Amino acid sequence: MVRHLDITVKGKVQGVFFRKATKAVADQLGVRGFVKNEPNGDVFLAAEADDTTLEMFMDWCHEGPEDAEVTSVESHEGELKNYRNFEVVKKAL
Numbered sequence: 001m002v003r004h005l006d007i008t009v010k011g012k013v014q015g016v017f018f019r020k021a022t023k024a025v026a027d028q029l030g031v032r033g034f035v036k037n038e039p040n041g042d043v044f045l046a047a048e049a050d051d052t053t054l055e056m057f058m059d060w061c062h063e064g065p066e067d068a069e070v071t072s073v074e075s076h077e078g079e080l081k082n083y084r085n086f087e088v089v090k091k092a093l
Contacts, residue, residue: 005054005076007045008038009061011071018043019088021065028084031057033081036089046084 003026009018022035022045031053033046047057064070 002048002050002080003054004007004033004046004048005058005075006078007047007058007073007075008062009043009045009064009070009073010041011064012062012067012069013043015064016047018068018069022061023086023088025060026057029053032083032086033082034089037091046078046081046083048080050063057079064082 019035019037022043025031026033026035026047031047031050033042033047033048035045038044047054047060049057058073058075061073062070
């Protein structure tokens with residue numbers, strides 16, 4: 001069964017290629033959704049996959065890429081959006 005999670009990652013997670021690395025991991029695992037930087041320095045993710053895949057993805061979110069320093073990861077179940085792939089959301093120009 002596919003579930004939707006809204007995930008907020010806190011810590012030193014911007015300027016360390018967190019979004020790019022997240023997309024690579026999501027693509028590898030088959031997670032659909034998106035990742036974006038928040039103005040307050042957090043990273044927000046919307047992720048959809050089965051329970052096992054989401055568990056592996058959440059484990060990765062607690063670590064992040066090499067230069068990241070994750071202090072906390074919060075997740076909440078949300079309404080399924082049926083994303084087609086996983087995208088990095090860039091800042092609006």
